[in-house]
Amino acid sequence: MRAAIVSHTYVEDQNRGKLEALARKGVHLAAFVPSVWQEGALGKRWTVTHERIGNLEIVPVPVRRTLETPAAALWDLGELKERLARREIDVVQVEEEPWSLAARLALRAARRHGVTSAIFTWQNIAGRPRWPLSILARKTLQLADGWIAGNEAGKQLLARVSQSHPLVVLPQLGVGVPDTFSRPADESGSLRIAFVGRLVEEKGVGDLIEAVAGLHSGWSLAVVGDGPARRKLEAQTRRLGVADRVSFRGAVPHAEVASLWPSIDVLVLPSRTTPHWAEQFGHVLVEAMAHGVTVLGSSSGAIPEVIGDAGVVVPEGDEVALREALEQLATNRNALREFAARGNKRVRQLYTDDAIAERTIAFWKSLRCPES
Numbered sequence: 001m002r003a004a005i006v007s008h009t010y011v012e013d014q015n016r017g018k019l020e021a022l023a024r025k026g027v028h029l030a031a032f033v034p035s036v037w038q039e040g041a042l043g044k045r046w047t048v049t050h051e052r053i054g055n056l057e058i059v060p061v062p063v064r065r066t067l068e069t070p071a072a073a074l075w076d077l078g079e080l081k082e083r084l085a086r087r088e089i090d091v092v093q094v095e096e097e098p099w100s101l102a103a104r105l106a107l108r109a110a111r112r113h114g115v116t117s118a119i120f121t122w123q124n125i126a127g128r129p130r131w132p133l134s135i136l137a138r139k140t141l142q143l144a145d146g147w148i149a150g151n152e153a154g155k156q157l158l159a160r161v162s163q164s165h166p167l168v169v170l171p172q173l174g175v176g177v178p179d180t181f182s183r184p185a186d187e188s189g190s191l192r193i194a195f196v197g198r199l200v201e202e203k204g205v206g207d208l209i210e211a212v213a214g215l216h217s218g219w220s221l222a223v224v225g226d227g228p229a230r231r232k233l234e235a236q237t238r239r240l241g242v243a244d245r246v247s248f249r250g251a252v253p254h255a256e257v258a259s260l261w262p263s264i265d266v267l268v269l270p271s272r273t274t275p276h277w278a279e280q281f282g283h284v285l286v287e288a289m290a291h292g293v294t295v296l297g298s299s300s301g302a303i304p305e306v307i308g309d310a311g312v313v314v315p316e317g318d319e320v321a322l323r324e325a326l327e328q329l330a331t332n333r334n335a336l337r338e339f340a341a342r343g344n345k346r347v348r349q350l351y352t353d354d355a356i357a358e359r360t361i362a363f364w365k366s367l368r369c370p371e372s
Helices: 017-024 078-085 101-112 133-143 152-161 205-213 230-240 254-263 283-290 303-307 319-331 333-350 353-368
Strands: 002-006 028-034 036-039 044-047 051-053 056-061 091-094 116-121 146-149 167-169 191-196 219-224 246-250 266-269 294-298 312-314
Touching: 002 078, 002 101, 017 028, 017 056, 017 353, 028 036, 028 078, 056 078, 078 101, 091 101, 091 353, 101 116, 101 133, 116 133, 116 353, 133 152, 146 152, 146 353, 152 167, 191 205, 191 254, 191 319, 205 219, 205 230, 205 319, 219 254, 230 246, 254 283, 266 283, 266 319, 283 294, 283 303, 283 333, 294 303, 294 319, 294 333, 303 312, 312 319, 319 333, 333 353
Parallel strands: 002 028, 002 091, 028 056, 091 116, 116 146, 146 167, 191 219, 191 266, 219 246, 266 294, 294 312
Antiparallel strands: 036 044, 051 056
């Protein structure tokens, strides 16, 4: 099968595991990626060059931004259109939101040349985006032959748009799973807790700090990440008298996060839903589970479906429930080991790069041969 994927996600080398897995499974894959990309929220800038490794080709695409929002970026997809015209591509998958210009341009090109197409979306909040982008999104969705939602809530939203389009829930990215992992015990017996992510109000880190401040068992908390809420959170630790137990480590490059896991017992993702946002997946959860770290999350968005029975879920915003769950883990090391084993097994079944690649190929085949 010859496929093309259009997405800015793969400017980051660490995000290409699924692409490599697709190529290993025999897909001749061209990934159309912005040649230069800037993430305002993260303050990062990437430059992408042409690469070809086996069946995988990274094709840099000139992108021009006229507005601040990435959705308004104008992609030069001339190379994609030429390959479509030469019948060199069997399926096009767009991993940009349906209200983006890139999604519309790529799907229109595929439709014009009669090539099967699919679009991926993380959208899981009703009423977003607002008019007129909502109209653009609906029209763009209709250009695709199949739809991929990153979570169950997204699937329900898409089902309201059309009952006739093939629709599947499938994460955008997978993870690699180490063959073995070790977790040296803390000599003090303290529960080693971590949060990894953006320091913004909706991530609920303030709830986590309130919860740990009332623990009776020994504990330490590593806050990995940065953002506008950092100063407020640091002040909170001083107010509660736990600043010596909470370490703010700042932003860590994605490639270095793996080195964190051996020193952590529990990863907590205490997100809070807002009128315009709910946790779409929580990729850090599957990374932690892959490395044998017990996960504890709130009930926001997709967190419960990602964790399943392989960790602990508490009501979002409930500091008491969060504290009680941590206290139980601190006093029951067997539960920690059991959740760690379940989490690793769940990732191997559902969230590895290979598992997601296999399900992606199966969906492509179902679109191309719907009767089979």
